[in-house]
Amino acid sequence: MKLATYQDGSRDGHLVVVSRDLSTAHFVSGIASRMSQLLDDWSFLSPALEDLYVTLNQGKARHAFPFEPAQCMAPLPRASRVAWASPWRHHHQLLAESEGRVLEDGALAQPWIGSLPADLLTGPRADLQVSAPALQAGELDAEAQLAVVGAELPLGAPPAAALERVRLFGLALGWTSRALARAERAAGQPPLGSRLGVGMAPVLVTPDELGxxxxxxxxxxxxxxxVNGRRLGQCDSGKDLGWTLGQLLAWQARTQRLGGGHLLLAGPVSPAEPGKGAGCVADARAWAARAGRDPDTHPWLEPGDEVLLEALGADGQSVFGALRQTLTGWDE
Incomplete structure (x- = not known):
């Protein structure tokens, strides 16, 4: 099943079911009007949505309409919590190398997970406006991230139980200032002000759709x-993970219960093998330096730059829809 949230002037938008090929959609007002409503009562509501999804894919849904990603908000506009994890160890190694740092012993021995404000989430076509301080700091980047939406997870749940409670998957772009992140790290602060926004692909999909x-x-x-039509890489999102998605969810549940509708963002995807590209500008620059090339062949992002992120399935079709955002400067 594939789901999206259409803009309707409210903060939560309106839930729609989307066909497998992303060509058509259908409002589901009689079942659940909001994504949060569906997640709160998944066992009861999802079977009816599955029936509608089948009918939509068969071309028999009476009130279907063409699906328009530009009309979409973030598919989960208001998550109960948003966590950001960086489970690709190779990214940390590349970043430290490019900044002239040496990773401390044990620095990568456990998952790195932080929290983000839920109001950073935006839709797949929303421009990312960057504040004057972030523009002045520079080194702007966008990270290819996986998104995982889970049901309520009890305190102390193991990885296997966490995986059973995964409801939906998506794709995200995490916008950041590497310069501000470096300053926060030097001050012993978590990366909060350096996290500029999170764009989400238009569609969330259930695990059964992924085969x-x-x-x-x-x-x-x-x-x-x-970036601006130039491909940074085509990275396998399942390779070189230091921790599985189940382990990341369970790590959070060690000390806290996770409420239903929580969102985990995992990225940037970072291949450890040369020639496989990069999941962010910082990694692309680090790979260039390793190869003896000028890192500025992959410049940091600037206002006017467009970033496109997409995942294709085995059938060659877009799984989550294209996420296309443009960086804009501060408009005083």
């Missing part, structure tokens, strides 16, 4: 990241 791509707590899809 063999979802196995063992790893979602293996080729993520294609482009």
């Amino acid at each position: 063999e791509a979802w196995r063992g707590g790893r979602l293996s899809l080729p993520l294609s990241l482009h």
